[in-house]
Every structure is written in structure tokens, then in C-alpha cells.
Amino acid sequence: MPAPAKQPFAIARTEKIKAWTTLSKRVGHVARTTASAREHLNPNATEANITLCGDAGWQKDFKKLVDGMWLPKLKQGTTHTLAREFVLTASPEWFAGKTKKQRNEWAKANVDWLIERFGADRVAYAELHLDEQTPHIQAFVLPLKVDANRKGEVRSDRGNGWTLSDSALKLGGHCSELSVLQDEYAAAMKRFELRRGIKGSPAKHQTIAAWRKQMARPIDKPIKEPKAIEPTLADRFNIEDYGRRVAKAAHADVFKQMKPYHQQAKAQAKELAEIRSKLSILEPLAEAFKRLMELLLGHVPDLHSMEQRGEALEAVAALAKAHKKQAAPPEVDAAPPALNWGPPSADPTERAPREGKDKAFK
Template sequence: MNFVILRTQKLKSKGAICRSAKHAFREQDTPNADPKLTPENTHIGAQSSDEAMAAVNARLPDKIRKNGVMAIEYLITASPEAMTAKLRKDQDNYFHDSLAWLKAKHGAENVVYAGIHRDEKTPHMYAYVVPIDSQGKLNARHFLGGAKALNAMQTDFAQQVGVKHDFKRGIEGSKATHQRVQSFYGQINQPQAPLTVDKERKVLKKGVFSTTVESDEEYQARIIREVNKQIQPSVEKARLSGTK
């Protein structure tokens, strides 16, 4: 499973941006992060939530319509198994190209912060974008649009960035519902239990003088059923990774 994961979250208030930034900079308790690895995190464009907020404010127009999207929060990673299998330099190259893609899409001046987290189970990149369109207006819809535009964005990211790093697009047209970035990432970060399969032939009938066990066909079919049942959660995570 080697799917790209690209998620967006609309932040409609400075309070929401600040809360997210405090998480990004580990300025609040983050139970699923290993504090020993936090120094390995990388911050680009800001070194604290205060600096990130200042960068956002510098790009925001004076007047913002009610319920307007002030920033788009991006989460970029890949299927956990595929991401963790890469060397650090290869992970960094993927994130470097992902950031370049964001800047090309939104304009470098509007990508106010990007950070790579290496202190959680799977390395991933956060980025905050102030959605200013070519007319100089705050316009998140121009970039995210509806379902069709989001679907096209997933495809474009996979083609422009993912393929280069041996990642592919998730299942197009998936019916899975969109989730908040942090909730989604928390889900894919859950560890999977190792496979446990009874490799001994099952006894079908035990008599006084003879014992009947599974045939080759029955044995193989049972093993396949047991393995498929146990890997289903991981298959579902891979399916979710390409929704939109």
C-alpha cells in the first residue's frame, strides 16, 4: 500500500488557526508525539505559533466576510507502511516536492508556514496557506471548490508529486466521508496488531482409529480468510487515504 495522503481543513477564525499552530509547534500537550523525537521536527517560515500567526495576519486583507476561510490547513503524507519504509532523505525529498507543489498552486507568498513532524508514528507535513486568489481576494473556494475540484486536486498531486516518489493516487470515487485533518491522521496512526494465523491443520473428525484433517484446499481457503479479515483495517486506511 503506497498511496499519497493529502488532506485539507478550512480554518475560519484566528482562534482555530492559533490552536492548530500550537499543535504544530508542540506548544500544547500532544499525547501521540514522542518528546525525544520532537527536536527532529522541521519548521519552515515560522519558528513558533506567534510567528505563524504574524505571517497569517500579514497576508489577510483588512476586511474579511463573515464565515470566510482565513487559512487552509494541509496535511501531506503517505500510507504509513510505505512512508516509514523510506529513508529520511527520501522522506524529505517527498516533502520538499510537496511544498513546491503547494507554492505553485497557491503562490509562494501565501504558503506562510510548513512543518515536518517526525515525532509521531508516521512522518507528515503540515502547511498553512492564506487562500488569496489572482485578484487579490480571500477566496478558498477558488482553490478547493466542490467535490469535483477536490477530486481533481488529489489526482494532480498524485501525478505531479506522488508518482515521482513511488506513491500513487488512492481509490477514485471512494464513498468514505471527509474527516478533520487531525482526526484522520490520528486514525491512520493507530498501530496494527501482528497477524496471527493458526498454521496447524484443523481436525475435522477424530475417531478411535483415524483422524480427519483439512484438505489442502480447505486449509488454503481458511488461511486466506483469516489473513484477509486481519488486514481489512489496513486496507480501509489505504482506501481512505485517497478520498475526495
């Protein structure tokens, strides 16, 4: 009897951003406005990325807000967290076979969780990326806190009434807070049959850049023969235990040397599987294209001939032009409202959510 399939994971990662230049680069990457390397993107993506909350120009208003705080006057503005970047996704197998409606429901639930967890005024921008191998959401959450005195009254004698604090996000630095965050996110994603990651796991996240660098590096080091363990006096009286220790140490040594080969083999096998999958999709499309050319041209074209290839392209262009004239213009959503942080009157978590935060799912 086959073992039951393991439940996919709900994945949430977060990272502090403390420099304006870093923040600008990260927002540009998420909005796809920077000229950084994009070899990891899918050039044949069939859907555009979706803005779920805010817009890519939120930094301008936020910079003015921070400049008006009391922190820069105390020369503390460069030591505080400006924003936290979140990456929210699920195990790749969860997205397989999901409809657009199911995926959008998952994305909306993620944005709702961010707003409920951190407050509407703190969730500045969230984008659903559909141009990479696995759909995922990247969002920026701001550690905004009302600059209040011990009585809870907003300080009117300094700054604009706002300050920056990691504690405002309940992520002040203790590892238990990140564990609680994972618990809460997994609870929010439970209705999508996603589970929490393993608590206390020693596994460490490897960046895409580091993984690609490792995969590109040729592995040409020979496997070294494991060194034998020198027997102790006790080993001379218990040969079997000594043999087991030697075998275990040799196994660990060889496994460590073979691990890079194994990782490259897995990566290459995955790439081959993706190529086969794409070819299986392209084959019927190629046959359909040949039949279409036969209908348009009145004969089966020889696409190896430059003359008939040009004729086929002209026929396709004419068909596309005729279809474009008949097609109705696509609906365009209104631009999301710009962020506007006025003087605080209460805790941001008590404020009503901004209008238009769910515009992508109306």
C-alpha cells in the same frame, strides 16, 4: 505464488479554517507551542521536527493584512476562509527503511508542489513532523486574491488591494475541485512510487480523537441473536432462496455487532507488535550498556542495587560530560525570513518564491 505487494498511497487532506481562535490553536499544535494533550507524540523521538517553509509567527503579519482588507468594512471578514490546513503524508509502510535523505527529498517535493500549485505568497508555513508514528507535513495555505475590478486593475479606492477567496486556490467548494487536487498531488508523488487514493471511495476519514475514544470505551454488549426474516408467500415455494436471504441478513447483523471487537483487537495487536519491536531494539542496547559499565567501573554492576545504580549513573554522567567538551558545536540554520505582503501588483502565483523556502535541505 504470493500476490504482489500493493503500491503505497499518496495522502493529502485539507480543511478550512474560518476563525482566528481555531487558526491560532492549529498553528500552535503544528509548532508544538500549545499546552494541548500530547499523548500521541513519541517521547523517544530521535529527530526534531523540521520547518520547511515560513515560520510559526506568520499569523501576526497576516492578521494585519486581513484587517486592512475591504472585507472587515463590509462585515464579511468572519464568513470567509482565513486559511486551509493541509496534511500531506504517505502510507506508513512507505517510510519503513527509507533513509533520511530519501525522506527529505519527499518532503522537499511536497513543499515544491504546494508552492507551484498555490503560489509562493500563499504558502505561509509548513512543518515536517517526525515526533509521531508516521512522518507527515502540516501546512497552511492562504486564500489570498488581488482585489481587482472587472478590467483586472487593482482597486486603489478601497482596502489594501487584497481580499480572501477560496476560488483563488481553485477550491471554491465543488467536489470535483478536490478530486482534481488529489489527481495533481498523486502525479507529483508518482516518482516516489506512491499512488492516488481510490476515486469515489465511500470511506470516511476518522479523526484521531474519535478513534482513541472508541478504543478506550469498553465493549461489554452481548452479541444479540439475529432476528429471522418473515417468509413471504413466494418464499414458501422457494425455500433455498429464502434460506440464502436469511443467512445473508444474519451475517450482516453479526458482522456489524462484531466490528468494534475486531477494531480493538487490531489496535491491540498493533500495539503489541510495536512493543516487541522496541524490545528487540533495547535488548542489544542493554547488553552494550552492561559492557560499558564493566569498562568504566572495572566490574559488572548489579543494577538492582541502589548503591551500584548510583555509581553507574555517575560514570555515565562523567563520560557524557567529557564527550560534550570534545564535541564540536552543532550548526544552526538561520531563521527563515518573515512573511511580508506588500501592495499587490500582480497575481500572487506569478511572484517569485520567497528566499529560504528550502533552507532545511541545503
